[in-house]
Amino acid sequence: MIRLFSNANYDFIKWRRFAFSLTGAIMLVGLVFLLIRGINYSIEFTGGTSVQFEAAHKVETGQIRAALDQVGLKGADVYNFGSDTSYMVRARLGSQASEGDAGTQAVADSVARALDRSMGPGQYKLAQRQSVGPKVGRELQGKALMAILFSFVVTLIYLAFRFEWRFGLAATIATAHDVVATIAFISVMHLEVSLVVVGAVLTVVGYSLNDTIIIFDRVRENLRKYRRQNLYEILNLSINETLPRSVLTHGTTIATTLSLLLLAGEVIRPFAWVMSFGIFTGTFSSIYIAAPVLLWIEKRWPGEDARGARTFGSRAPAPQFAPATPTSSPSPRTPQPTR
Amino acid sequence: MGKIRQRLIFIGVLIVGSIIALVPRNVTRRVEDRATGRMRDTTVRVVPINLGLDLQGGIHLALEVDQSKGPVPDCADAIQRAERIVRTRVDEFGTTEPVVQIQGRCRLIVELAGEKDPARARGVIQRTAFLEFRITDMKGAFKDALPGIDAALRKAGVKSRSNAAPSAVSQLFGGDTTKAARDSAAEANAPGVLSALLFQGQLPGEYLVHEEQWPLVDSLITRPEVTAAIPRGIELRWGAQSESRSAQPYRALYAVESRPIITGEELVKAVARRDQVTNQSIVAFQLSHRGARKFSDETARHINDFMAIILDGRVQGQPPVIRGQIGANGQIELGSKPLQEASDLALVLRAGALPAPLTIVDERQISATLGADSVHDGIRAGVVGIVLVILIMIGYYRMSGALAVAALTLYCLFTIAGLAMFGFTLTLPGLAGFVLSIGIAVDANVLIFERIREELVHGKSLRIAVDDGFLHAMNAIVDSNVSTVLTALILYAVGTGPVQGFAITLIIGIAASMISAIFVVKTMFLIWLHRRPDMVTLSI
Numbered sequence: 065m066i067r068l069f070s071n072a073n074y075d076f077i078k079w080r081r082f083a084f085s086l087t088g089a090i091m092l093v094g095l096v097f098l099l100i101r102g103i104n105y106s107i108e109f110t111g112g113t114s115v116q117f118e119a120a121h122k123v124e125t126g127q128i129r130a131a132l133d134q135v136g137l138k139g140a141d142v143y144n145f146g147s148d149t150s151y152m153v154r155a156r157l158g159s160q161a162s163e164g165d166a167g168t169q170a171v172a173d174s175v176a177r178a179l180d181r182s183m184g185p186g187q188y189k190l191a192q193r194q195s196v197g198p199k200v201g202r203e204l205q206g207k208a209l210m211a212i213l214f215s216f217v218v219t220l221i222y223l224a225f226r227f228e229w230r231f232g233l234a235a236t237i238a239t240a241h242d243v244v245a246t247i248a249f250i251s252v253m254h255l256e257v258s259l260v261v262v263g264a265v266l267t268v269v270g271y272s273l274n275d276t277i278i279i280f281d282r283v284r285e286n287l288r289k290y291r292r293q294n295l296y297e298i299l300n301l302s303i304n305e306t307l308p309r310s311v312l313t314h315g316t317t318i319a320t321t322l323s324l325l326l327l328a329g330e331v332i333r334p335f336a337w338v339m340s341f342g343i344f345t346g347t348f349s350s351i352y353i354a355a356p357v358l359l360w361i362e363k364r365w366p367g368e369d370a371r372g373a374r375t376f377g378s379r380a381p382a383p384q385f386a387p388a389t390p391t392s393s394p395s396p397r398t399p400q401p402t403r
Numbered sequence: 404m405g406k407i408r409q410r411l412i413f414i415g416v417l418i419v420g421s422i423i424a425l426v427p428r429n430v431t432r433r434v435e436d437r438a439t440g441r442m443r444d445t446t447v448r449v450v451p452i453n454l455g456l457d458l459q460g461g462i463h464l465a466l467e468v469d470q471s472k473g474p475v476p477d478c479a480d481a482i483q484r485a486e487r488i489v490r491t492r493v494d495e496f497g498t499t500e501p502v503v504q505i506q507g508r509c510r511l512i513v514e515l516a517g518e519k520d521p522a523r524a525r526g527v528i529q530r531t532a533f534l535e536f537r538i539t540d541m542k543g544a545f546k547d548a549l550p551g552i553d554a555a556l557r558k559a560g561v562k563s564r565s566n567a568a569p570s571a572v573s574q575l576f577g578g579d580t581t582k583a584a585r586d587s588a589a590e591a592n593a594p595g596v597l598s599a600l601l602f603q604g605q606l607p608g609e610y611l612v613h614e615e616q617w618p619l620v621d622s623l624i625t626r627p628e629v630t631a632a633i634p635r636g637i638e639l640r641w642g643a644q645s646e647s648r649s650a651q652p653y654r655a656l657y658a659v660e661s662r663p664i665i666t667g668e669e670l671v672k673a674v675a676r677r678d679q680v681t682n683q684s685i686v687a688f689q690l691s692h693r694g695a696r697k698f699s700d701e702t703a704r705h706i707n708d709f710m711a712i713i714l715d716g717r718v719q720g721q722p723p724v725i726r727g728q729i730g731a732n733g734q735i736e737l738g739s740k741p742l743q744e745a746s747d748l749a750l751v752l753r754a755g756a757l758p759a760p761l762t763i764v765d766e767r768q769i770s771a772t773l774g775a776d777s778v779h780d781g782i783r784a785g786v787v788g789i790v791l792v793i794l795i796m797i798g799y800y801r802m803s804g805a806l807a808v809a810a811l812t813l814y815c816l817f818t819i820a821g822l823a824m825f826g827f828t829l830t831l832p833g834l835a836g837f838v839l840s841i842g843i844a845v846d847a848n849v850l851i852f853e854r855i856r857e858e859l860v861h862g863k864s865l866r867i868a869v870d871d872g873f874l875h876a877m878n879a880i881v882d883s884n885v886s887t888v889l890t891a892l893i894l895y896a897v898g899t900g901p902v903q904g905f906a907i908t909l910i911i912g913i914a915a916s917m918i919s920a921i922f923v924v925k926t927m928f929l930i931w932l933h934r935r936p937d938m939v940t941l942s943i
Contacts, residue, residue, distance in 0.1 A: 066798070066799050067856075068799075070856070070860075108765075116773070172766075189770070189772075190768070190770055191769075191770050191772065191773040192767075192768065192769045192770065192773055193521070193766075193767070193768040193769075194765075194766065194767040194768070195763070195765070195766040195767075196764070196765045196766075197762070197763070197764040197765065199467075199764060207897050207898065208897075210897055211893055211894060211897040211898065214893050214897065215889070215890045215893045215894075218889050218890075218893060219886050219889060219890070222885065222886055222889060223886070226882055259898075260831075260832045260835075260905075263832060263836075263894065263898070263905045263906075266890060266893075266894050267836075267839070267905075267909070269890055270886070270887040270890040270891065270909075271843070271887075273883075273886050273887070273890070274846075274883040274884070274886065274887055275883075277879065277882045277883040277886060278850070278879045278883055281878050281879035281882055281883075282879070285875075285878075305857070306853075308853050308856075309846075309849050309850055309853045312795070312799060312845075312849045312853075313843075313845070313846045313849050313850075315795055316791070316792045316795050316796070316842045316843075316845050316846075316849075317839070317842035317843055317846075318842075319788060319791035319792055319795065319842060320788035320789075320791070320792065320838050320839050320841055320842035321839060321842070323784045323785075323787040323788035323791065323838070324784045324788065324835055324838055324839065326784075327780060327783050327784035327787055328780050328781050328783075328784035328835060328838075329776060329777055329780035329781070329784075331457075331773075331777060331831055332777075332780075332781070332831055332832070332835050335832065335835055336835070339839060
């Protein structure tokens with residue numbers, strides 16, 4: 065029988081400051097990138113035209129870009145997409161095109177003209193083309209933001225109902241952390257934010273919450289079981305007890321997202337990147353964000369289960385009942401339940 | 404044992420149901436043979452899950468009412484009219500199963516799988532609607548010309564189809580349906596090529612064609628020999644929808660005058676209502692001054708004639724009879740037909756009356772090769788992902804892992820069947836979501852197996868450990884999945900198109916994984932323990 069991390073006894077909470085600094089640093093870097101480069105919205109959000117095509121021969125992207133400049137599309141993106149002869153041209157509806165839907169059509173026509181000019185008509189094969197008016201994009205941005213906020217409210221209510229509001233708040237903060245971290249990741253990687261990527265972020269929200277709940281469920285159970293332990297120990301114990309499950313489930317999920325990332329083609333790649341990172345940050349936040357935040361909340365607003373949380377952080381945590389070292393006894397590491 | 408049997412019956416029913424939902428059906432369709440221009444039978448596989456445009460290639464258009472030249476007061480009404488118009492036109496594309504649907508309040512989605520020319524698609528869809536009223540062929544000029552048309556077709560070398568379903572005229576020739584007999588008799592007194600396919604309708608100028616034969620008839624009447632032989636002043640127009648007469652689907656073909664007595668430009672408004680006195684459904688319409696003058700002249704000359712209402716070249720509903728002279732205000736009586744039908748007709752009239760220009764707000768064109776590549780890559784990634792999950796599960800949990808993997812195949816079956824039942828269109832994000840869900844689907848089993856291991860470590864006996872493992876894992880499984888379903892529901896409610904597809908995949912996946920990972924695996928454990936009562940160590 066293979067057993068990974070069974071009988072583990074790590075002090076996860078001890079590392080909270082380090083974890084906070086690490087995630088804070090990632091977010092800071094992300095913020096810097098965000099301020100400098102902005103979010104790389106797909107034309108679904110900005111409006112404009114994107115054309116993906118397969119050229120007969122290798123073409124310099126500079127050549128295509130020059131042709132685009134000539135037809136008046138300054139600042140259009142041209143880049144390789146997957147293979148060597150596959151390209152993507154993206155012309156957003158910028159400030160120069162504020163005239164609405166007619167502008168979209170004009171941009172689409174200009175792109176076609178530029179491609180004909182730089183490669184000659186018939187020298188490239190159209191793979192995909194999309195033109196979006198500016199109104200749709202604005203609408204979508206609003207909707208995506210609303211979806212995320214709304215999902216927070218709903219899960220907060222659900223967790224308050226199933227657990228307690230402090231647990232719900234801690235889980236929501238951890239999940240919000242994942243959203244911010246994922247956005248930081250997206251901006252550092254300069255991934256194109258399309259509707260599908262927004263879908264991926266929302267999946268990350270669900271996945272991370274899922275993971276946090278598994279740990280909190282164990283906390284809820286252990287709080288009932290071990291009456292004499294303080295919250296710090298119970299959190300550590302619960303994380304350690306669920307560790308084998310975490311390793312296994314994240315393993316299978318990472319296996320599928322990695323195969324999507326490596327094998328499912330260029331179109332789905334941004335989605336796969338976001339999911340892969342999301343699984344990582346979701347796991348991280350359930351352990352290093354949700355649990356310490358719960359401790360902190362219990363300290364500020366002590367509830368029924370705020371055992372020992374009041375003194376948390378004011379001094380070095382010195383658990384009164386150190387978890388027993390594993391022995392060969394049937395119940396090795398679990399502290400004695402009260403009678 | 405009885406408990407196990409009940410569980411097995413339940414699982415069996417689910418499996419059979421899923422398989423039934425997934426079996427491709429053979430449907431016989433008539434298609435035109437490009438080479439010969441004739442119709443032939445082909446058997447088409449109807450697959451339960453359709454591929455989305457991004458996997459199949461085609462054109463996707465989102466349209467809105469143009470508000471740039473002043474606001475349109477009721478855009479919902481305008482878009483309904485537009486939908487009506489576009490629906491009558493999508494036939495022109497000849498794509499299989501075109502999608503025309505209203506999204507939200509004021510947006511129209513048109514999806515044309517396989518269509519390659521976006522300019523043509525735009526042109527057909529944005530073309531202004533054209534409504535006209537025409538008098539049907541009251542004198543039977545077309546009917547009189549039919550023998551001449553048949554002769555012209557025979558001369559052009561078009562033979563009446565050998566595999567024709569027995570039709571009105573050919574039945575008159577008795578049992579003469581064997582090929583040899585027909586060939587010998589063909590030249591002399593064969594049934595008319597065209598007339599054999601037409602049945603006289605209820606009113607002058609109306610003919611009925613078997614639904615399956617209308618593409619053939621359509622190809623015949625557009626031949627130059629035929630158009631030349633049709634009497635001057637008469638044109639042929641198809642009915643918009645197929646209708647059922649004596650339990651068989653027919654398509655109506657109308658011979659109408661080529662001169663419209665009035666066009667949609669003169670129509671001011673049209674509303675459907677129920678007549679207070681006679682309690683029949685009616686459509687009341689109002690004409691402009693100019694239109695009213697013209698209409699009253701024409702209707703005075705055509706009392707008791709039938710007037711076809713033609714939108715974009717298709718006759719809408721059965722032509723009503725003109726009862727008397729009509730001025731600015733008229734009404735079309737639909738008798739005891741439901742009000743819904745009157746509303747539809749009013750919509751048709753308004754569609755022609757006010758041409759609502761549509762602007763394209765989102766246009767997507769995907770080539771078929773890119774679609775095929777996506778399918779190929781997606782399936783490859785899926786297979787590799789599944790194999791990895793299987794290796795991890797069996798490597799770590801041994802026999803129990805193998806049971807979980809067996810349940811995982813049922814998970815795939817249930818999910819795909821669930822999607823098929825929803826009439827789901829598979830898109831690339833949907834495919835990615837499904838692959839991802841396989842990784843997550845084993846989570847419930849992992850939770851349960853880890854619990855069983857813990858219970859065993861605590862010194863519980865095998866059977867009790869299994870029972871308690873399932874029991875104690877339930878809380879975490881329920882809470883975590885409910886919260887995921889909530890997120891997915893929000894995605895569905897707020898999202899559009901691809902995101903909604905993703906959300907549905909997620910929800911169905913969770914439901915399927917609950918059944919397969921908990922119920923099915925528990926049943927397997929029960930059978931396992933039942934078969935091996937002496938087992939002391941669990942392969943977990």
